[in-house]
Every structure is written in structure tokens, then in C-alpha cells.
Amino acid sequence: MEILIESTKEFEQDLDKFSNKDKFKIIKKLNRYVELLSKNRSILENQAFKLKEIKLSDDFDSSLYALIINKDIRLIVTIDDDPIFDTTVITLFRVVNTEDACKAYSSVAESLYQDFSVKCREIEVISS
Structure with a gap:
């Protein structure tokens, strides 16, 4: 794949806000995660975590994860399989300091899954 x-x-x-030294660490760790993913997705999923429980529907699960770069840096990503093209797509949404990770994670989740909240609303149907 x-x-x-x-x-x-x-x-x-x-x-761009990180030092060159931190950028190198971020890219190096990201490459390590990609290597793990290419070998066995379950290994990567044991190292990735979800900062908040996201309830979508019975048919869908959130693919939003936080990856640990080091004790001070978190990477907010989605990891999605595309079976049609036999590809796994990793989308890099944010890279933030650990103390900002929860807020960044929530912000990305809200923008990604805003359409799912519409499904939960009651709609009044009136026929004429």
C-alpha cells in the first residue's frame, strides 16, 4: 500500500514557528511514524492517541490522532485508508506545543466533522 x-x-x-533543530526532530519522527505505518498499521495506532472522544455515527469512526514528537511537541493528523487507490493518506493538520495540543485537536475536529452534527438535528417536515 x-x-x-x-x-x-x-x-x-x-x-515555521519552530527552530530548525525542532523542525528536524519533527520531520525525523514523522518519517519514523510513516515507516511504522508501512510495516503494520496497528503498531502506529498503539503510539497514536485521540485527545478527545469524537462521536460520529455507527458507520463512521474518527481518523483524527495526536502523535507524540517529543515531550514538548504534538502532531495533529488524520490517517485514512483509500481502498480504491490502495493508498493510506496522512494529512498533517497542526504541529503544536503539548500545552496547545488539546485546543488544536478540538479545532481540527470541529472543522472536519461539522457536517456530522447536522445529522443529529431534528427536522420538521410539513406537507401541503
Whole structure:
């Protein structure tokens, strides 16, 4: 299975705020995670974690994870399988200091899953 890595503008902006030394650590650790993923996804999922429980529906699970770069840095990503193209897509959403990780995770979750909240609303149907 091929692995495709995509990044968002927010991730690129976050990355620019780190020193060159930290950028090197981030990229090195990300490459290690990709290597783990290519060998066995369950190994990576044991090292990735979800900062908040996200309830979607019975048919869908959240693919949003926080990856530990080191004690001070967290990477907020999604890991999605695309069976049609036999590809795993890793999308890099944010890279933040640990103390900001929960807020960044929640923000990404809200933007990704905003359409799922609509399904829970009651709709009144009136026929004429």
C-alpha cells in the first residue's frame, strides 16, 4: 500500500514557528511514524492517541490522532485508508506545543466533522 502525505496551510505555518533543530526532530519522527505505518498499521495506532472522544455515527469512526514528537511537541493528523487507490493518506493538520495540543485537536475536529452534527438535528417536515 502506498502512503501519501499531505499538509495543510496551518501545519506549514505552525512548522515555521519552530527552530530548525525542532523542525528536524519533527520531520525525523514523522518519517519514523510513516515507516511504522508501512510495516503494520496497528503498531502506529498503539503510539497514536485521540485527545478527545469524537462521536460520529455507527458507520463512521474518527481518523483524527495526536502523535507524540517529543515531550514538548504534538502532531495533529488524520490517517485514512483509500481502498480504491490502495493508498493510506496522512494529512498533517497542526504541529503544536503539548500545552496547545488539546485546543488544536478540538479545532481540527470541529472543522472536519461539522457536517456530522447536522445529522443529529431534528427536522420538521410539513406537507401541503
